[in-house]
Amino acid sequence: MQDHPKKSDQNIDFGVLDEFLGYRLRRAQMNFFAKFGEVCDDLGISPGLFAVLAIVDRNPGLTQTAVAQALGNDRSAMVAAVDKLEGKKLLERRPAANDRRSYALFMTEEGTAFFANAVERVSCYENEMAKCLESDKEKQWLLDMLERLAHKSL
Amino acid sequence: MQDHPKKSDQNIDFGVLDEFLGYRLRRAQMNFFAKFGEVCDDLGISPGLFAVLAIVDRNPGLTQTAVAQALGNDRSAMVAAVDKLEGKKLLERRPAANDRRSYALFMTEEGTAFFANAVERVSCYENEMAKCLESDKEKQWLLDMLERLAHKSL
């Protein structure tokens, strides 16, 4: 075999994919998720669960639905997420004061410490990844850009 | 209810999520996928299938495994993808010349036309989304940045 040189990874033509933000965003994001998995492997939390903790940590007392809306996913998906986090004693559901239909979410003491540790790890690899960027100003510019792209409508 | 103003979507504190590229990348990418779905709804292809077509279109004769490697996913995932695309008569498997284990992938005529049409649609909404960016130079800068972030290792 290999009498004729084959197309290898290096010389594949990506065509329009090279110019599409959608494709490039996906590849970059996949890499970030993979790195998150490596760094937080033993913690037993996914990027999604990390995001829930981040919201509850800064906004104690929110309902499940409010957290779901903030993160842009369906409230039905929050049930399993909160179940897991409550099972790990990282947060807890308390009956809401004014509405007996809903729960208010609060971090436990253990959860606060756990999350602080997780933030430290994630910050560490985020900074490592950000070494692709020239300056802190460039990173801020990129963050603003991504925020705009996340909310742009057609 | 609502005697005390509740925390609404507008004043939720996203904490560290606001500074994390990983989170911002995910939100931006989710928006792009949602827009792709809206625009290509009737075409019956996902972003993943579109990417396969893009690679085969520009690199006729590649094996399934080569396409999988180019796109960064497992070769087992290619089976269903190629099955779907072949079922829609957009590409075809031909026995590889030198290796009876593998197939070479080629676009059909119909597939070429279909893909050209899809590219037109996706380009259209990509351009609309890119209006978030100040200039074409900025877009190129963003694409380069995303490419680096996609390949950065810890």
Added chain:
DNA sequence: TATTGTTATACTCTATAACTATA
């Protein structure tokens, strides 16, 4: 009537392991 949490369900995407036929 509308909303909260929940359940059931389903669909996509992704990854792993094992099998077969070839190399």
Added chain:
DNA sequence: TATAGTTATAGAGTATAACAATA
């Protein structure tokens, strides 16, 4: 022995619809 395609399978993520309790 190693590789290409395949199959079976399992896990995560996401979304929809419907229900009971409550507003």
